[in-house]
Amino acid sequence: MLNLSNIKKDLNDYIRGIHDLSEDEKDFIIEKLLDSRDAIWKLMLEFKPHGNALIIGAEWSSVYFSLAENFNNVVVWDIDSIRLSILNFATERLNLHNISFHSQNFEDLPQMQHDYDLIVLGNSLTWLPEYFKDSPSKVQNKIMLMMRKLLKNNGQCLIQSENRFAYDKWKGGKSTFNELPFITLLPRTIANLYSKIAINKTYRMYSHSLRQISKMTRKIGFSVQETYFLYPDQKNPQQLLWRNNSVPHGKVHPIERLFCRLRIGRYFLSSITLVASYERSKNSFIQELIQDMHSKLNESMHGDIDCISFGANCFMFFLRVGDKNGAVLRIPYDTIAYQRLTNAYKAINSLKNSGGIHYPLELPELIAADSYAGQDYFLEKKVPGISAIELLNKPEKLTILIKDAAKIISEINQTCTKAVVVDDKIFETYFLHYFRAAEPYLASHRKILRKTVNYLRQMTFNRSLLFIFSHGDFNLGNILITPDSKRILGIIDWDKSEMNGLPLLDIIQLILSKYRFTRSWSIGTAVRKILLPEAFNEDDRKVIENYKHRYDICSEMYRGLLIMYWATHIFRNLVESGGRKSGNWKKENIDDVLEYIDTMVL
DSSP, X not given: OOOGGGGHHHHHHHHHTOTTSOHHHHHHHHHHHTOGGGGHHHHHSOOEEEEEEEEESOOSOSHHHHHHHHEEEEEEEOSOHHHHHHHHHHHHHTTOTTEEEEOSOGGGSOOOTTOEXXXXXXXXXXXXXXXXSSXXXXXXXXXXXXXXXXXXXXXEEEEEEEBTTOHHHHTTOOBTTBOSTTGGGSOHHHHHHHXXXXXXXXXXXXXXXXXXXXXXXXXXXXXXXXXXXXXXOSSSOOEEEBTTBOSOOSSOOHHHHHHHHTTOGGGTOSEEEEEEESSOOOOOHHHHHHHHHHHHHOOOEEEEEEEEEEOSSEEEEEEEESSTTOEEEEEESSHHHHHHHHHHHHHHHHHHHHOOOOSOOBOOEEEEEEEETTEEEEEEEOOOSXXXXXXXXXXXXXXXXXXXXXXXXXXXXXXXXXXXEOOHHHHIIIIIHHHHHHGGGOGGGHHHHHHHHHHHHHHHTTOEEEEEEEOSOOOGGGEEEOTTSSSEEEEOOOXXXXXXXXXXXXXXXXXXXXHHHHHTOOHHHHIIIIITTTOOOHHHHHHHHHHHHHTTOOHHHHHHXXXXXXXXXXXXHHHHTTTOOOHHHHIIIIIHHHHHIIIIIO
16 A cells, blocks of 8 residues: 655655746645545556556646556656656655656557557546647547557546536636636637637637547447546545436535436536446456455445545445445555554544443444455444534524534543643643644744744643543534434544543534534634634533533633644644645635734734
């Protein structure tokens, strides 16, 4: 399993040293190359450890890293020498010696007929015509014919395209490849005229509709085996829609949900991915893995995947297994994610064995932890219920739920406690550590960071503190309730749990999640507008005061813990990303909060 975290610093330093790229371009490249979600395609394609794969048009993606684990040899062709040098640097740091990079003329690609078991066309059908003199349609046809010539009869091709008729395009949303609104909706001739008038540039980057890309694929003799849609889009995918799970889960615009249920929604989803071949494909990697689990566990698996989601650390496949609630198959993105999931299950077992929870609560139960073809996975029973986020438009029920959730998390917190007095060692480990880790990425804020640390020391040093068993991400999205909203059924996503966690942070996360989800706020905005000024409503204030009293949190320690809530969530996120956060994210979550702390708190 890959560990992209190991190359964060080296990759960041290498890209920062390239003078031909703007700072925004560097931020984007680092973010995309370290985004493990592209590894989903490794799971949805055939597993061919002795096969060869060809990527035509590399783009900024980590998909080749993951494909190198499934194929004997991966060839990447691209026209951009800077991109290839960055990718080559990354693969060397990952010790992936079976990937080679080429930038010769397109016509000079290896001309061996039927040589590749997999060919990947990311969005290259759209952007490659920009580099050729022929018309975009001719270039796209040439690429498709080249792919037909190079693919084995039993091989697969993966073709991606931004949907020219996607929902957001009808609302004026811009294409990834063109800044003009509505241009993808227009006939090509009119779109070209529009582009010349508006930006004095020929329109050459053609995106396609689902019908068009399917027709192009069939025209060269392929049949479409699978059709996938990254939802809500390819930039920030949260779900993968296909087959039986063609309706997005969670908060979806009513018209979009209606179209999906009428089976026409697929024609308006943002990102299209086709898997096509000459011959009928064999099972994908994920299907083989499920069959392997079936033989080991002797479970009754119906074979249907109800939903595919992108979690914080893993891909989540919701399966129909045995009982009516089914199961969740978790496949970690990398080695760090694997360790987090392992720790989460240990924490859940410890919690269950403590006997300290009196509320009838469902927790994830591990069925199996194993590996298939080098890929680690965890299979757990699905916790029943619907997300408490469904109560956001029912304030009275939400108030009751938050009170109940606060009582439950307080019980959980008490299952493992340890009373201490904050000394140098504890301050370093539980308070200063987060600031030390984040400081290299926040050079311009060093002065205010150190002032904040001094304030924290004044508020916490030599004061009593009770370590607790913390969930780590106790928000409304991780609380499951009965469909009639009468009671809490279960709590999920324990990968950030700690046996010796700081008190109060779970309660703050619970209450702030209400404001964040309702108003679409970032953590930084909620901290600045609600948490630090203590602008809670009366019900929320009572919940916090009850918790403070129960855990004997003095006013000084309380002020320190408010800042530590922000620091643990934001600095951990910043450090784990290798500092690869957008300027807007840093402004909302760091710059504005530090300015508030400097002027209103210190």
